[in-house]
Each structure stands twice: as structure tokens, then as C-alpha cells.
Amino acid sequence: MLKDITLGQYFPIDSPLHRMDPRTKILSLILLIVAIFLANNPWAYVLAAAFTLLVVALSKVPVSMYFRGLKPIWFVIIFTALLNIFFTPGTKIYLFGYRTPMTWEGLILAGKMALRLVLLIISSSALTYTTSPILLTDGIEKLLKPLAKLGLPTFELAMMMSIAIRFIPTLIEETDKIMKAQKARGADFESGSVLHRVKALAPMLVPLFISAFRRADELAVAMESRCYQGGEHRTRLNEIRFHLIDAFAGLLMLAFFAAVIILRIIL
Amino acid sequence: MAIEISNLNYVYMAGSPFEKHALQNVNLTISDGEFVGIIGHTGSGKSTLIQHLNGLLKPTSGTICVDGVDITAKGADLKKLRQKVGLVFQYPEHQLFEETVYKDIAYGPKNMGLTQDEIDERVREAMNYVGLTDKYMNRSPFELSGGQKRRVAIAGVLAMRPDVLILDEPAAGLDPSGREEILTQIKALYLARKMTVLFVSHSMEDVARAAGRIIVMNRGTVAMDGKPSEIFSHAKELRSMGLDVPQITQLAASLAERGIPIDNNIYTIERAKATILMLLAQKEKGAK
Incomplete structure (x- = not known):
């Protein structure tokens, strides 16, 4: 059980994702999470899932590691899915006992929620697997820097x-x-x-x-x-810097985000 | 309580870049009443090995039989096994938690479901074995010295009356007098309780003093296994494994190199002292 806790674990290999600036990765993750929550139609979900899979592939971290990260929260996923299936009002499709009808709407909602949770965990894991803790906090500090002027002890x-x-x-x-x-x-x-x-x-x-x-x-x-x-x-021994790869990643991320918004508006 | 280990393999974090083959094809038989020293460099697999003996780790492959019972089989009674094979870890800080020494030592027997009278008897017996007097009973284990904490930790395991006692680096990190005390106590305990003792250490000096048999671990395999005198005659191999023979054995070797007819199986200071005195006496006799 303890060995299953992979959050905050760094996976030291070399991949395009590893080489990116931590700031790009943190901002991208925030955008990705927002996009996952904004998604409200099947195409947006497919797009979000595809994008997450692309990130997983680019990270070069074995897929089994991502599954291991999901292990401790399977229970939460299944539990919320069951609640959704049985307690969402709508078209009844099957009746267990006499008070808990399974509904079509519930089934869809459960699927959406489960997918959201899985995508959230996988994408956050992608950040921690590919970014060493030191780079991660360096990135967060740099991103918070503007707030220091407001007196925040960044x-x-x-x-x-x-x-x-x-x-x-x-x-x-x-x-x-x-x-x-x-x-x-x-x-x-x-x-x-x-x-x-x-x-x-x-x-x-x-x-x-x-x-x-x-x-x-x-x-x-x-x-x-x-x-x-x-x-x-x-001062720091290794200053973090943006590279060309960050520009590509940023553009890709923005394109994805825009696509989700457009899908939300037109569908 | 014989322990038979056959073809034991253990792999840490299989399938990740941190994968490590900690034990490779280990075959060992430990007989009843032996005092075995297990020695090896950091990362040689000695701690991994002993954690298999009371079922804390499950082997990747291979079997371990304790007293004829296969403990790697499904449904093996691990609670009973852990009572029979007592394991004391290196740092007492990892196990002391109660308000008083008495309560802490009583934790093991209490988990066994014994009555209050039996628990009391065992706690007193265990404290006696490790040389803790009654005045320690109501003290907090956290205010004791490092050596005393270790005694409490050992007593906590002894109170379960194990047949096999395994000690992981019992003397590491103690000052010389604390070290001396704990080693003497362990040897006395072995003689008094006639139990099988496995003593893990990276210090040749400590192992040489008490053990009747030494197992040398290197990179997850058993590199040597035999009497101390046999092991210490392989100084060169030991050095290649990052180990060394006891200082006193080195001294004897350099004396022998200078042509002094000294025994080649000296590995305790007591014995060195006796031999050197004897040699000096002979020399004096020859001079007369």
C-alpha cells in the first residue's frame, strides 16, 4: 500500500517533457485541469483524453507507473461512480431493490466523473514524474514572484x-x-x-x-x-530558462484549450 | 527451530528504474542453537534477508521453512511465526512508543493475547535478561540513553519468548562502552536462554567476538559461510567486498610477516593477549 503512493515521485529519465521548463509544465497543467472541467460534451472529453494520452506518451514514463498512481484512488472513483449511477434522477433502466433505480443519466454522469478523475490524476502525475521536486518548487516560486510585491512570503x-x-x-x-x-x-x-x-x-x-x-x-x-x-x-546554481520546446508546448496547450472552449460554444 | 532457506530471490520495485535484485539464489540452513553472525557491506542484502525470516517480506521466488513449516505458503500463520522468530530492528526509535518502559515491553505479549499475570511475568523476565533493573519500569523510554533504549527494544521482543532472536545492527551508533555492554549482554542472553541467535552487523570485530559461524553477504548472494577462523583467513576476498578482518587479526598477520611464530586464527583481543603473553614467556625461557 505505501509503495503505491506515487504522487510527488520523480521518474529520472530523459524525455521532451523532462526537458521542459517547470513553469511551462505547471501552467499547462493548470490549463489542462481547467479544460477537463470545462469539457461538457463527448467530443471535448475525447479530445481531453487524447491530449492526456499524448502527454503520457511524450513523458516516456511507463504506463504501468501511471496505473500505479491510480491505485490508491480506485476506491474513490468507484464509490463516486456508484453514487452517481444510483442517485441521479432520470430515465430508469434497471431497478435494484425498490428504492435505488439505476438511471441512464446517472450512468453517463458516472462515466464523465470517473474519466475526469482519472485524467486529473494522470495529468498531475505526468508533472511530478517528469519534474524533480527542486525544479518544481523553483518553478512555483518564480510563478508566484509577482505576488511578493503584495507582501506574500513567496x-x-x-x-x-x-x-x-x-x-x-x-x-x-x-x-x-x-x-x-x-x-x-x-x-x-x-x-x-x-x-x-x-x-x-x-x-x-x-x-x-x-x-x-x-x-x-x-x-x-x-x-x-x-x-x-x-x-x-x-542566487541559484541552475537558473531555470525557457527554451524553444517550451514555446511549442505552450502553443500546443493553448490550441488544445481553445479547441475545448470552441467545442463548448458550438455544440 | 531450524531455518531452511532455499533458492530465495527478492526484487525491490520490480519494473521501475529503481528495480534492484536484493537477493539472488540464497541457500542457507541455520540449525537449532547456533549463534550466527551475518556480515556484509551496506546494500549487500543482509537486512532484506532477515526480514524474510519472520514474514515481513515475501520472497519473489524461493521458499523458507521455519521448524519444518513453509512460511512462504499462502495462509501461513504470520502472527505465530513472528512470536517464534523475534526480530529487533536497528533503531529502537522505530518501535518505542509507550509512556513507560514497562508498558512498551508489554506490547508484544499483549498482542499475543496473554493474561495480565503472564504479561507481568514476561516483562519482568525480559527486563532481567537485558539487565534493566526495576527502577526503569516506570520511566519514559524516550528519556533513556541510546544503549538503554536498545535494551528496552530487545526486551520488547524477548518478552514474546521467541525461539530465534534476530538482531539487526544491535551495536551500531553506540559509543564504545554502550557497544561493549550490549554485546556482552547478547552473548550472556544466548548462553542463558539457549536460543538461536542471528546477529547482523557490518563490523567484523563485533561478529568475531560472539558468533560461532559467520555468513558473509555480498551483492545479494552468500559469498562465504563458515567458522570465524575460516572466514578471516580470506582477508583479501573480504577486502574486495568492502569488508575487513578484525584489527587484531591484522595485527597478528603483520606480526607473523615479521617472522614471529604467532597463530593465524586470532580474532579476539583476549585471545591475542593470551597468545602474545605465551610467546613472550617462551622467549624469556629460551633466553635463559
């Missing part, structure tokens, strides 16, 4: 984010180790009543929190001992 926000992202795998690994250590003492995290399972979490959460605090403390000391004091005048 640098601190970006630093907090990169630290948080950096520690996701560490904490997952730590959780795994703690679970193993407690399992070796007969702990059972997977069976029993809900109350029992919640109680069974204490032996896992206590060591995890303690170690997280200890790590935070050590990191703070390590940063301060290297004279860290925030954003002013701090």
Missing part, C-alpha cells in the same frame, strides 16, 4: 514546499520501517473493528511524529549553521 512558501516534498519519501520509508518493527512485535494494522484499528495506529504514529520532529530540528540546525536566512540576495 520564498518562504517555496522553501516550505520543497522541504515538505523532499520529506515525503523519507517519511514513507520511515513509516514502513516502524510498521515492520511493530509487526515484529505482533502488531496488527489490517484486521479488527474500526476502533481497534484506530487504536492500533498509536504504536505507529507516536514514533513517526517523534522522528519527524527530530528531523525538523536537525534540518533547522543544519540550515542555520550554514548561515541560511531566507530569500534576500540568494
Whole structure:
């Protein structure tokens, strides 16, 4: 289960998507998500799905990795789909029991919602698989920069984010180790009543929190001992820059977005 | 409680660029009452190996039989297995969570569903084995020293009365006196409880002192397996695996190179001391 959490995982290979500027990728993802939500007719859905598949192909990341990213949310997808199928009013097509008619409208809505969720996860995964956490936060910081004039602590926000992202795998690994250590003492995290399972979490959460605090403390000391004091005048080893590929990607993205809008208007 | 491992393979993160063949065709038999040292460089697969022995990891292929029961079979009783094969991890910080030392050690027996009286008996017994006196019972495990935390962690596993005790790097990261204490305690424990002990370490010194048999792991395979004296006679191979013979064995080797007739199977300081004293006495006798 823990190994299935792929969000925030970087997949270090070389592909056109890997070479793009993180800012282009972040803005494109935002546009893509908006487009997915704007889509309101079958053609727009087909287009969005095709575009997402194109992104997946360009990323050169194995399709199995994307499926792995979907694993933890299958339950949510199926659950919402079932709710939609049975609780949307409309033309009844089949009757289970006597109060939960399955409707044609529900079926279509369920399909749309499921497709939306899957496309959202796949496209966000495409960003994190192809962008290293450092580049990602660099990109976010650069994009937020205009807001610094309004007093938003953009640098601190970006630093907090990169630290948080950096520690996701560490904490997952730590959780795994703690679970193993407690399992070796007969702990059972997977069976029993809900109350029992919640109680069974204490032996896992206590060591995890303690170690997280200890790590935070050590990191703070390590940063301060290297004279860290925030954003002013701090420079980078590798500045991020736009390249030709970003122009192509941007144009493609805008064309796709425009197509979705046009489809929305004319159909 | 014999352990038989045959054709064990384990692959981490199969199908991703992080794929790693952590264990390759491992075949081992560990008999009842042995004290085995498992040694290897970081990433040699020693930790992966021991996590298979109590069912925390499922082999990619191969079988493991504990006490004649195949633990890799579907539906194997893992809870019972983990009680029989006690595994203590390297960092006590990964398992201590209760308010008091007593409650923390009682966690294992409690999971076994024992009565309050039995739990109490086992906790006291386990504390006794690792040399923790009653005054520690109501202290918080978090305010103890590194060595004491490790004792609590070991006691937490011993309280389940396992037949096999596996220790992952029990002395790593401790200061010399803490290290000394914990190693002495483990050896005493082995003699007192007559249990099978598997001791994982990357330090030759630590392994040489206690183990009657040493298994050397290298790149996921068993590179050597034998008595300490046999293993340490292969200094060159060990060095090529990023390992080394104990310092005292090196000293004996350089003495031998200078023509001093010293034994070639010295790997503890005690033995070196006795041998050198004996040689000196002989020399004095010869001079007279």
C-alpha cells in the first residue's frame, strides 16, 4: 500500500517533457485541469483524453507507473461512480431493490466523473514524474514572484514546499520501517473493528511524529549553521530558462484549450 | 527451530528504474542453537534477508521453512511465526512508543493475547535478561540513553519468548562502552536462554567476538559461510567486498610477516593477549 503512493515521485529519465521548463509544465497543467472541467460534451472529453494520452506518451514514463498512481484512488472513483449511477434522477433502466433505480443519466454522469478523475490524476502525475521536486518548487516560486510585491512570503512558501516534498519519501520509508518493527512485535494494522484499528495506529504514529520532529530540528540546525536566512540576495546554481520546446508546448496547450472552449460554444 | 532457506530471490520495485535484485539464489540452513553472525557491506542484502525470516517480506521466488513449516505458503500463520522468530530492528526509535518502559515491553505479549499475570511475568523476565533493573519500569523510554533504549527494544521482543532472536545492527551508533555492554549482554542472553541467535552487523570485530559461524553477504548472494577462523583467513576476498578482518587479526598477520611464530586464527583481543603473553614467556625461557 505505501509503495503505491506515487504522487510527488520523480521518474529520472530523459524525455521532451523532462526537458521542459517547470513553469511551462505547471501552467499547462493548470490549463489542462481547467479544460477537463470545462469539457461538457463527448467530443471535448475525447479530445481531453487524447491530449492526456499524448502527454503520457511524450513523458516516456511507463504506463504501468501511471496505473500505479491510480491505485490508491480506485476506491474513490468507484464509490463516486456508484453514487452517481444510483442517485441521479432520470430515465430508469434497471431497478435494484425498490428504492435505488439505476438511471441512464446517472450512468453517463458516472462515466464523465470517473474519466475526469482519472485524467486529473494522470495529468498531475505526468508533472511530478517528469519534474524533480527542486525544479518544481523553483518553478512555483518564480510563478508566484509577482505576488511578493503584495507582501506574500513567496520564498518562504517555496522553501516550505520543497522541504515538505523532499520529506515525503523519507517519511514513507520511515513509516514502513516502524510498521515492520511493530509487526515484529505482533502488531496488527489490517484486521479488527474500526476502533481497534484506530487504536492500533498509536504504536505507529507516536514514533513517526517523534522522528519527524527530530528531523525538523536537525534540518533547522543544519540550515542555520550554514548561515541560511531566507530569500534576500540568494542566487541559484541552475537558473531555470525557457527554451524553444517550451514555446511549442505552450502553443500546443493553448490550441488544445481553445479547441475545448470552441467545442463548448458550438455544440 | 531450524531455518531452511532455499533458492530465495527478492526484487525491490520490480519494473521501475529503481528495480534492484536484493537477493539472488540464497541457500542457507541455520540449525537449532547456533549463534550466527551475518556480515556484509551496506546494500549487500543482509537486512532484506532477515526480514524474510519472520514474514515481513515475501520472497519473489524461493521458499523458507521455519521448524519444518513453509512460511512462504499462502495462509501461513504470520502472527505465530513472528512470536517464534523475534526480530529487533536497528533503531529502537522505530518501535518505542509507550509512556513507560514497562508498558512498551508489554506490547508484544499483549498482542499475543496473554493474561495480565503472564504479561507481568514476561516483562519482568525480559527486563532481567537485558539487565534493566526495576527502577526503569516506570520511566519514559524516550528519556533513556541510546544503549538503554536498545535494551528496552530487545526486551520488547524477548518478552514474546521467541525461539530465534534476530538482531539487526544491535551495536551500531553506540559509543564504545554502550557497544561493549550490549554485546556482552547478547552473548550472556544466548548462553542463558539457549536460543538461536542471528546477529547482523557490518563490523567484523563485533561478529568475531560472539558468533560461532559467520555468513558473509555480498551483492545479494552468500559469498562465504563458515567458522570465524575460516572466514578471516580470506582477508583479501573480504577486502574486495568492502569488508575487513578484525584489527587484531591484522595485527597478528603483520606480526607473523615479521617472522614471529604467532597463530593465524586470532580474532579476539583476549585471545591475542593470551597468545602474545605465551610467546613472550617462551622467549624469556629460551633466553635463559
